[in-house]
Amino acid sequence: MTETDVTRVTHRIDVAAPADAVYRIVSDVSLWPLYFPPTVRAERTAGDDSDERIRIWAVAHGEVRTWESRRRLDRAAREVRFEQTRPSDPVAAMGGRWEVRERGDGDCTVVLDHHYRAVGDDPSALARIADAVETNSVSELSHLRLAAERAGSEDELLLDFSDTEVIPGPAADVYDFLYDAAKWPERLPHVVRLDLRENVTGLQYMEMDTRAPDGSVHTTVSGRVCTPGRRIVYKQTRLPPVLRAHNGEWLLEDAGDGTVRVTARHQVVLNPEGIAALPEPPASLGAARDAVRHSLGSNSRATLARAKAFATAR
Structure with a gap:
């Protein structure tokens, strides 16, 4: 790339939290699905805390996209430099830098730089990339600030729970039921309703209307990353007002004797403002936690029961 070929853009935000706490979130990609709405899944594939390779799956323009990046982390400078190693069309090249600057008053400023090119320098593709970078950067920075500033209350807002069912039959049959969400x-x-888009096999974008135990219907939008026969990871990017984040997975494991152990896991961050705005809000945060656990768990258990019936009937 030459300087004239590259588009450069900078975003920044002030955060009322210590620089080290903010850097922890930036540097640990395993936290990103919880804190950054577009990120469905993120993991380190190689390297260490100073030089690593990561893979990210994220929602952009109504589809799930994936890419690999190399990141160089400088903890002392609170800086992370990144470069996509395998950009996907229409991105020809993408890189940048996170920098967390201490302000001297216990707060900090986060600077997020990007540089990028479109395949063939196509103007329409460049516009799509620019829109995605703008949307995701603004979202990531605002949610980074929110996550860092609410760190003291994180334990009471975070729920992590699962339901498990042992199902007779091959994992492939259960996986087919969970994967073919268009038939749900x-x-x-x-x-009630589900619209599914899958432009790349295994990367699903879906909009779903779900009926809660109290009879109310909620619309959610999710990205899903599907690993055949083993795992489906998902992230809700449009949420009911009582939630700030909802990640989940369907995990399939061999349980022996021709059975498969299926676990439905949820990781949820409550939204106190959304809870308080309900027509009949729960009496306490604990009651809200119980209500969310019951609602999500009931739907997961119902899905597991139907998956079991589907697999045993084949």
């Missing part, structure tokens, strides 16, 4: 409205009583 006819298979699952709590799913």
Whole structure:
């Protein structure tokens, strides 16, 4: 790339939290699905805390996209430099830098730089990339600030729970039921409507209307990353007002004797403002936690029961 080929853009935000606490979130990509709405899944694939390779799956323009990046981390400078190693069309090259600057009053400023090019320097592709960088950068920075500033209350707002079912039959049959979400409205009583888009096999974007135990219907938008026969990871990017984040996964493991152990896991961050705005808000945060656990768990258990019936009938 030459300087004239590259588009450069900078975003920044002030955060009322210590620089080290903010850098921890920036540097640990395993936290990103919880804190950054576009990120469905993120993991380190090689390296260490100073030089690593990561893979990210994220929602952009109504689809799930994935890429690999190399990151160089400088803890002393609170800086992370990144460069995509395998950009996907229409991105020809993408890189940048996170920098967390201490302000001297216990707060900090986060600077996020990007540089990028479009395949063939196509103007329409460049516009799509610019829009995605702008949208995701603004979202990531605002949610980074929110996560860092609410760190003291994180334990009481975070729920991490799971439900498990042992199902007779091959994992492939259970996986097929969970993967073929387009058929859920006819298979699952709590799913009212579901629109699914899958431009790349295994990367799904879906909009779903779900009926809660109290009879109310909520619309959610999710990205899903599907690993055949083993795992489906998902992230809700449009949420009911009582939640700030909701990540989940369906995990399939061999349980022996021709059975498969299926675990439905949820990781949720509550939204106190959304809870308080309900027509009949729960009496306490603990009651809200119980209500969310019951609602999500009920739907997961219903799905597991139907998956079991589907697999045993084949």
